[in-house]
Amino acid sequence: MTSRRIAYQGEPGANSHIVANRHYPDWDTLPCASFEDVFAAVESGEAELAMIPIDNSIAGRVADIHHFLPTSGLHIIAEHFLRIQFSLMAMPGVTIDQIKTVHSHVHALGQCRKIIREHGLTPVISGDTAGAAREIAAAGDPTQAAISPPMAAEIYGLDVLAHDIEDEDHNTTRFVVLSPRTGACTGWQRPDGHDVRVQRPQPAGRPLQGSGRLRHQRRQHDQAQSYMVDGEFTATQFLAEVDGHPDDLPLARALERLTFFTTDITVMGVYPADPFRAASR
Template sequence: MSGNGKVIAYQGERGANSHIACKDVYPDFEAMPCRTFEDVFAAVESGEAQLAMIPVENTIAGRVGDIHHLLPGSSLHMIGEHFMRIKFQLMALPGTKIDEIEQAYSHVMALGQCRNFLRDRNITAVTAADTAGAARFVAGQGDAKAAAIAPSLAAEEYGLEILAHDIEDAQHNTTRFVIMAPEPIDLAASDGKAVTAFLFQVRNIPSALYKALGGFATNGVNMTKLESYQIEGSFNASQFYAEIEGHPDERPVQLALEELGFFSSSIKLLGVYPAHPARERFG
């Protein structure tokens, strides 16, 4: 436990990218690993942790699907966002030479991101559950021919030596995280650029979605994200997750949300938080 008793929960093992994000944004918090995203949400809702660091999308892999299915039933609020450049390192037992490596273990997405590096060195890719877990496995296996592809923090956590740095093929690989807490933050419209996130279900009437979204266009509100997913065993995609640029206290946003309400059976505000400076680069 940290000296101030503050804890931030994340999904994965120590040394994972989510662990790094926790350390980057909240260095004074103790980062608590959890097995599943459900466990992360439960840790904050129970008070075991004060915050959660949740990956929601990646520039290559797209959205993290599990998260959107947890949001409707959660009592947590989004209070911030963080963009993190994802870098992968090749790591092995101390003293190992790179030309000794025959197999590299990692998550399937990480292996795909480092395909050129592995092919050029004739290293066989072996799928593992996650990147940090692969590093832990290599450290415990004791095989000098095996390596892991993982973030640099994993090498520190499990006593491995980095043989090659930043081996990913795509240099733009970036993950966006949201920070979640039991209570919303008090953010005023005058505090700067804001993001408003919400869930909504459209009414069962013709052209409901088209009509529901019309207010954002007519009022000049930029909707940066709109995603649909099935609920309650139905094949009809009637629930949507959306993000807009702006604060609910701003008149154009007020008008757009009012029109959304006319054609929606429910709207759930998930959070109003400051827009991260990196948002413009990936917009």
């Protein structure tokens, strides 16, 4: 029997790898160098699902994802939240006083400024948090350290010098699971969240008038973000996230009214809300 695969961006030990292992423990994971490679792996059938970070409580929406989602042909079938935890790690036997430089992704460096400043370390940008750990292990330099998820220390044989070094304890990333099939591998009875892509011709910067219809129908309107279409200023695309099911009458009416203000509406996914949402309210 062929093992099922879930693709993610990053190297083994990355946060995307952690959340994939946590929620799909029986699946094989497929690390990919870029988000484009993740989408391509699912589109080609090399992987059945993709685990993609979409929002972070500190950094905001993950860059570039909104460009790939609308044209990917994939559906959002689930969401998962991960409390982000970073560790300072170095070669075995190294003490923190020996460290001169610290390597990590630019966002991780920005989210761990306190420990960097406290020890007078020089930050060095790497392409990936887990990749930084791999690079430190390969270099074997006792003056270099990495800021990476704790799983990376186990994978690359590094010692953890400090745990939970992120500046904010609310640092959380929301991930979505993408599939070529709607509602695949979910097992839930009644979905209660979905993402909608809305496109309308309009000058840049004007608010989407129709988005208010979602609020008027007593649906929770989590967020709506706008983007230029193909770099032009003649059309704007919106990604809206709302609570509810498209078959529920109030939300169905709201979506119907949106057709008067748009040229295209696509429901990108219908999926159960992660329990984290209720716990954090």
